[in-house]
Amino acid sequence: xxxxMLKSLLLEPLMLMIAIASAASAFLLIIMFxxxxxxxxxxxxxxxxxxxxxxxxxQRGVSNMHMATSYLPDWxxxxxxxLQSVEAVDAILYLNTVVEAGEHRWFSYVVGLDVPAAYAGxxxxxxxxxxxxxxxxxxxxxxxxxxxxxxxxxxxxTDQEFxxxxxxxxxxxxxxxxxxxxxxxxxxxxxxxxxxxxxLVKAAPGVTPDDLVETIEREIDNVHALTAHQFLxxxxxxxxxxxxxxxxxMTLIGGALAILLVAFTIYSQVARQRRExxxxxxxxxxxxxxxxSVVFQAIAITLASVILxxxxxxxxxxxxxxxxxxxxxxxxVASVSKIAVAGVFVAITASLMPARQIARLDxxxxxxxxx
Amino acid sequence: MLLYLIRQLxxxxxxxxxxxGAIAAVVAVILVLEGFYAGQLVQLRNTVLNRGGDxxxxxxxxxxxxxxRSVLPQFSRQEVEAVDGVASAYPLTTVALIYEQAGVRTPIxxxxxxxxxxxxxxxxxxxxxxxxxxxxxxxxxxxxQLSPGDVFILSDFEFHIAGISEGDAAYxxxxxxxxxxxxxxxxxxxxxxxxxxTFPLLSFLLVNLDVGADRATVAQRIEASVPSAxxxxxxxxADKDEAxxxxxxxxxxxxxxxxxxxxxxxxxxIIMFAxxxxxxxxxxxxxxxxxxxxxxxxxxxxxxxxxxSLAIPVGIVxxxxxxxxxxxxxxxxxxxxxxxTPLLRTVLACWGFAIVxxxxxxxxxxxxxxxxxxxx
Numbered sequence: 001x002x003x004x005m006l007k008s009l010l011l012e013p014l015m016l017m018i019a020i021a022s023a024a025s026a027f028l029l030i031i032m033f034x035x036x037x038x039x040x041x042x043x044x045x046x047x048x049x050x051x052x053x054x055x056x057x058x059q060r061g062v063s064n065m066h067m068a069t070s071y072l073p074d075w076x077x078x079x080x081x082x083l084q085s086v087e088a089v090d091a092i093l094y095l096n097t098v099v100e101a102g103e104h105r106w107f108s109y110v111v112g113l114d115v116p117a118a119y120a121g122x123x124x125x126x127x128x129x130x131x132x133x134x135x136x137x138x139x140x141x142x143x144x145x146x147x148x149x150x151x152x153x154x155x156x157x158t159d160q161e162f163x164x165x166x167x168x169x170x171x172x173x174x175x176x177x178x179x180x181x182x183x184x185x186x187x188x189x190x191x192x193x194x195x196x197x198x199x200l201v202k203a204a205p206g207v208t209p210d211d212l213v214e215t216i217e218r219e220i221d222n223v224h225a226l227t228a229h230q231f232l233x234x235x236x237x238x239x240x241x242x243x244x245x246x247x248x249x250m251t252l253i254g255g256a257l258a259i260l261l262v263a264f265t266i267y268s269q270v271a272r273q274r275r276e277x278x279x280x281x282x283x284x285x286x287x288x289x290x291x292x293s294v295v296f297q298a299i300a301i302t303l304a305s306v307i308l309x310x311x312x313x314x315x316x317x318x319x320x321x322x323x324x325x326x327x328x329x330x331x332x333v334a335s336v337s338k339i340a341v342a343g344v345f346v347a348i349t350a351s352l353m354p355a356r357q358i359a360r361l362d363x364x365x366x367x368x369x370x371x
Numbered sequence: 372m373l374l375y376l377i378r379q380l381x382x383x384x385x386x387x388x389x390x391x392g393a394i395a396a397v398v399a400v401i402l403v404l405e406g407f408y409a410g411q412l413v414q415l416r417n418t419v420l421n422r423g424g425d426x427x428x429x430x431x432x433x434x435x436x437x438x439x440r441s442v443l444p445q446f447s448r449q450e451v452e453a454v455d456g457v458a459s460a461y462p463l464t465t466v467a468l469i470y471e472q473a474g475v476r477t478p479i480x481x482x483x484x485x486x487x488x489x490x491x492x493x494x495x496x497x498x499x500x501x502x503x504x505x506x507x508x509x510x511x512x513x514x515x516q517l518s519p520g521d522v523f524i525l526s527d528f529e530f531h532i533a534g535i536s537e538g539d540a541a542y543x544x545x546x547x548x549x550x551x552x553x554x555x556x557x558x559x560x561x562x563x564x565x566x567x568x569t570f571p572l573l574s575f576l577l578v579n580l581d582v583g584a585d586r587a588t589v590a591q592r593i594e595a596s597v598p599s600a601x602x603x604x605x606x607x608x609a610d611k612d613e614a615x616x617x618x619x620x621x622x623x624x625x626x627x628x629x630x631x632x633x634x635x636x637x638x639x640x641i642i643m644f645a646x647x648x649x650x651x652x653x654x655x656x657x658x659x660x661x662x663x664x665x666x667x668x669x670x671x672x673x674x675x676x677x678x679x680s681l682a683i684p685v686g687i688v689x690x691x692x693x694x695x696x697x698x699x700x701x702x703x704x705x706x707x708x709x710x711x712t713p714l715l716r717t718v719l720a721c722w723g724f725a726i727v728x729x730x731x732x733x734x735x736x737x738x739x740x741x742x743x744x745x746x747x
Binding site for chain 1: 386389392393396397399400403404407411430431432433434435438439440442466467468469476477478526527543544570614615618619622623626627630631634637638641642644645648649693697701704
């Protein structure tokens with residue numbers, strides 16, 4: 001039985017290859033779309049995820065960073081610093097705006113650092129300094145590459161000029177690239193002084209983030225404190241609405257096309273074998289054997305297609321990342337597994353339609369002309 | 372040849388429909404992806420163009436309306452109105468806020484206006500007539516099932532919805548509109564920051580010119596008399612917002628569209644290849660009857676083009692329906708699948724895919740042995 005199933009699968013090697021190539025093309029589309037979605041979803045919250053705070057403190061009513069406006073007077077920063085359960089506080093002032101370098105313009109999150117910042121600044125540097133003095137800026141390496149900037153180049157934020165002193169890594173994304181300047185410059189840009197947007201707080205040894213949240217909210221008026229974990233969840237949820245949901249929707253549309261193409265491929269493959277399967281039935285093969293054969297073929301073709309598409313995607317992603325550094329791609333086992341499961345389900349469903357027609361066939365028809 | 376081709380396509384109708392359907396699906400998906408991107412750019416442009424005015428005044432160094440902070444000195448309105456050629460200057464302020472209801476949070480851009488720069492067109496309800504009223508975009512209203520007359524609480528400040536507008540969203544953000552009279556109350560009574568000096572009181576000025584005044588000349592005069600401001604024609608500012616959209620969204624959208632094109636080529640090519648491979652016997656008969664390789668090649672190319680030409684209109688209709696469905700599901704998005712350039716690009720690409728696909732098995736036609744017809 002197994003031998004017969006294998007034999008019928010390999011009966012027309014060229015058509016089998018065509019079927020696998022066709023389904024693999026569809027899977028490649030969805031794997032790449034998923035790769036973009038996974039990459040951007042992670043990158044969009046890169047700052048919040050990578051800075052080493054235990055607790056984030058912000059204005060009351062605010063609970064995330066993305067598109068949020070939070071202002072705290074600096075005396076509240078000093079109040080938090082004086083709490084016994086606090087080891088350190090890094091305060092930042094931030095603004096989302098457009099930065100310009102020559103003809104290049106980019107939408108960025110500009111983080112004003114209270115220098116020296118222990119952990120609120122860039123967490124991975126490619127080259128240069130990670131603490132910007134007044135008039136200095138640290139930009140993502142990808143941004144610098146795209147705008148042909150280097151250390152010493154000039155960059156404009158609103159009407160102020162800055163000199164690039166460092167290139168950071170892992171800080172670039174479609175929706176919110178992160179650049180760092182000195183907080184004094186940020187106060188000038190915003191014409192607002194002695195204020196911060198967020199406090200990034202480290203707990204004293206032995207103090208849990210949850211305990212620290214409770215202490216800060218009890219001791220300091222009109223602030224909202226969240227553990228870094230909860231703040232990341234909130235920020236990701238908000239950031240997803242600003243762009244990545246669109247990618248998800250586009251992935252869904254690409255997925256619908258992939259499903260259609262896989263169904264078409266498998267249906268065609270099984271339908272092509274209608275006569276052969278009818279002969280097998282005439283020679284005594286049971287309906288169960290026929291169904292097993294088409295399901296086996298559907299699964300085999302689908303899995304081979306997913307493997308082929310994954311291999312092509314794995315080769316293509318580094319090339320695309322080099323050619324289009326603005327796009328973050330990530331190939332994950334979870335994505336591929338999800339696609340494989342959906343693909344197998346669609347393939348089995350598509351294969352059962354022609355198989356059902358064959359199962360209902362009169363075996364004698366196989367020997368009639370044209371049967 | 373055409374008659375024979377049509378007969379061939381009708382011979383196995385279900386397979387023809389499936390092949391055509393697959394190509395139509397490829398066309399539809401490419402058009403929807405293109406339409407998504409085009410829609411985002413149009414929304415960005417409309418944000419500026421729908422505000423009105425002959426000129427727009429912004430903070431010096433700021434050259435976008437969407438997703439940036441522009442702060443003009445409060446007295447700049449009087450300074451601009453004093454410039455020769457200016458008939459009036461309407462203030463407009465934008466504030467980025469987050470609306471929350473039942474734990475669901477959504478970023479919104481609040482446009483604070485006086486007489487100009489308000490909502491584009493009302494979908495339902497009426498313009499603002501009383502204190503503490505707000506007009507919100509349909510995308511936000513449908514997300515939270517809000518209607519005119521409902522309470523709309525923003526940062527603990529209670530507005531009442533006067534109307535629902537349409538087409539007032541961009542950059543994945545819905546817009547809300549309130550009058551300047553309510554701005555200070557909102558700043559003082561809401562739970563915004565302790566220090567409201569951090570929030571802008573005036574972001575833009577929408578300038579109307581005297582009849583016959585030259586825009587460029589008046590713009591120069593304004594920049595000379597208000598050094599803290601830059602002046603743009605609405606169309607130029609719209610271009611800049613669109614350009615920013617292309618920079619920010621372009622890499623992702625263009626990569627996804629590019630991938631869809633590549634897969635489209637592969638799929639169409641494979642479909643055509645499989646179709647011709649499955650009909651080698653028929654082609655062998657034609658060859659045995661004396662038809663040349665060139666004729667057979669033209670035949671398969673014409674078949675591919677015919678199939679693609681039948682599939683393209685179906686794909687376009689599918690894309691339009693998909694676009695309407697997406698917009699009704701999520702009014703935040705504008706999907707324009709029939710924009711001229713992407714449409715032409717997709718149609719040409721589809722014909723290109725079909726020709727490439729039909730040429731893939733060319734070696735099989737050339738190597739076809741007419742004798743096989745008589746051996747089988």
